[in-house]
Amino acid sequence: MTQNPDRRKFLVATAAATLLPTLPAFAQGDDQVIVEMLTKHPTDSKLRNVFFPRVTSVQAGQTVLFKATDRSHNSASIDGMIPETAEEWDGRINEDVEVTFDVPGVYGYKCTPHAATGMVALIVVEGEGKLDNLEAAQGVRQRGRAKKVFEEIWEEAAELGFLEPTSS
Amino acid sequence: MRNPGLFSWVFGALMLGVVTVHADSLTIIVDRSTDNSELYVAGPADTLLALFDVDPSVVPTRDGVVDYDAFSLGTWGIGDALLKHTRVTFNKEQAGFEAMSFMLHPAEDALPMQTPLDANIAIGICSALSSTERYRLNDMTGYVGYFSPQSSAASAIEVVLPAVSQSSLNVTIIDYAQNASSTVVQQFKPGETIRFVISPPARHGALVVSFSLFVLASLLASLWVTIQPHVAEKRLKPLFVKSHRFEDRRASGP
Numbered sequence: 001m002t003q004n005p006d007r008r009k010f011l012v013a014t015a016a017a018t019l020l021p022t023l024p025a026f027a028q029g030d031d032q033v034i035v036e037m038l039t040k041h042p043t044d045s046k047l048r049n050v051f052f053p054r055v056t057s058v059q060a061g062q063t064v065l066f067k068a069t070d071r072s073h074n075s076a077s078i079d080g081m082i083p084e085t086a087e088e089w090d091g092r093i094n095e096d097v098e099v100t101f102d103v104p105g106v107y108g109y110k111c112t113p114h115a116a117t118g119m120v121a122l123i124v125v126e127g128e129g130k131l132d133n134l135e136a137a138q139g140v141r142q143r144g145r146a147k148k149v150f151e152e153i154w155e156e157a158a159e160l161g162f163l164e165p166t167s168s
Numbered sequence: 169m170r171n172p173g174l175f176s177w178v179f180g181a182l183m184l185g186v187v188t189v190h191a192d193s194l195t196i197i198v199d200r201s202t203d204n205s206e207l208y209v210a211g212p213a214d215t216l217l218a219l220f221d222v223d224p225s226v227v228p229t230r231d232g233v234v235d236y237d238a239f240s241l242g243t244w245g246i247g248d249a250l251l252k253h254t255r256v257t258f259n260k261e262q263a264g265f266e267a268m269s270f271m272l273h274p275a276e277d278a279l280p281m282q283t284p285l286d287a288n289i290a291i292g293i294c295s296a297l298s299s300t301e302r303y304r305l306n307d308m309t310g311y312v313g314y315f316s317p318q319s320s321a322a323s324a325i326e327v328v329l330p331a332v333s334q335s336s337l338n339v340t341i342i343d344y345a346q347n348a349s350s351t352v353v354q355q356f357k358p359g360e361t362i363r364f365v366i367s368p369p370a371r372h373g374a375l376v377v378s379f380s381l382f383v384l385a386s387l388l389a390s391l392w393v394t395i396q397p398h399v400a401e402k403r404l405k406p407l408f409v410k411s412h413r414f415e416d417r418r419a420s421g422p
Binding site: 039049070072073112115116117144145147148 | 269
């Protein structure tokens with residue numbers, strides 16, 4: 001598949017931006033990973049209404065804090081985009097929400113009012129069977145710009161190696 | 169202006185500075201990409217709803233005051249309602265647009281609507297008022313955005329609204345493609361069908377070829393003008409001399 005060089009640069013930059021905030025959490029042995037809910041991307045002012053980072057990998061049992069840095073955002077799981085046995089979540093607008101991810105798998109989530117403008121993101125919970133719901137999650141119909149953003153997200157997650165089977 | 173076909177339109181929107189929405193006017197931004205398309209519309213809320221043939225009750229209100237709390241669940245349903253009776257085509261084929269978001273801002277504090285980024289900000293609830301402020305629908309400017317997974321990079325886009333305007337209407341169309349933009353204003357009389365066609369952007373390749381051919385033709389023409397007298401002289405001189413000699417021979421005949 002050929003790729004636009006600009007897009008590749010963007011993906012690499014996004015991947016770096018994704019890893020940097022995540023790595024210290026692992027390095028410090030901290031169980032909590034922070035995902036910010038932002039109206040403006042911290043490094044690309046043309047990107048509006050984003051989760052940052054938008055692709056995250058955590059270990060089973062870890063907690064993610066969705067931080068309401070900017071107003072009018074929330075975090076909510078997307079129907080059909082989490083493992084069958086996992087619990088859905090639906091954070092309130094303008095409020096932080098903590099979610100603990102116990103079941104390995106891929107978790108698609110959204111900001112409820114901004115989902116169709118592309119404010120969607122992905123968490124991959126490491127562990128056995130983490131790819132079991134991948135096909136189902138990728139098959140969920142997305143509205144508006146979320147469709148395009150999820151195409152980028154799946155590509156980004158693959159490039160980061162998050163969609164490789166867990167070696168155990 | 170990239171689109172020669174649009175020259176017949178009035179150039180009133182070539183204003184410097186920020187384009188804002190005024191009464192009896194709509195602003196439309198088209199953002200063309202090679203793999204998708206976005207369309208944004210802004211205008212006085214009551215005008216917008218009337219032109220798209222949508223009952224104002226589609227916007228949630230409490231005692232006539234816009235209910236922003238209800239917007240927090242997403243407003244694409246309002247956007248879809250606006251598009252329901254509107255015809256949008258790419259090269260006469262149905263364009264698969266679906267709404268991203270609809271938002272209202274006070275008319276006295278209308279947001280900029282000049283670029284796709286402006287429009288993207290305007291349609292989001294994060295740029296809206298807090299719900300403690302009280303505005304009625306006719307005090308507001310409406311903004312709505314649509315996304316299509318189809319490319320319109322080389323397409324003529326036609327938009328036909330389902331209702332006619334009761335008064336004169338100016339529609340400002342800002343067309344973005346390949347990081348370039350063109351702006352035109354089309355005027356509609358009261359009762360006139362609101363239909364406009366946005367021509368496909370001229371391709372840079374075609375422009376380069378056309379310009380190259382023009383330059384080549386100019387060079388050949390100037391070369392011909394330069395050498396033409398010499399060629400004429402060379403070709404005609406022998407004839408003249410021959411003729412002259414013939415005349416001489418006749419003159420010196422028996």
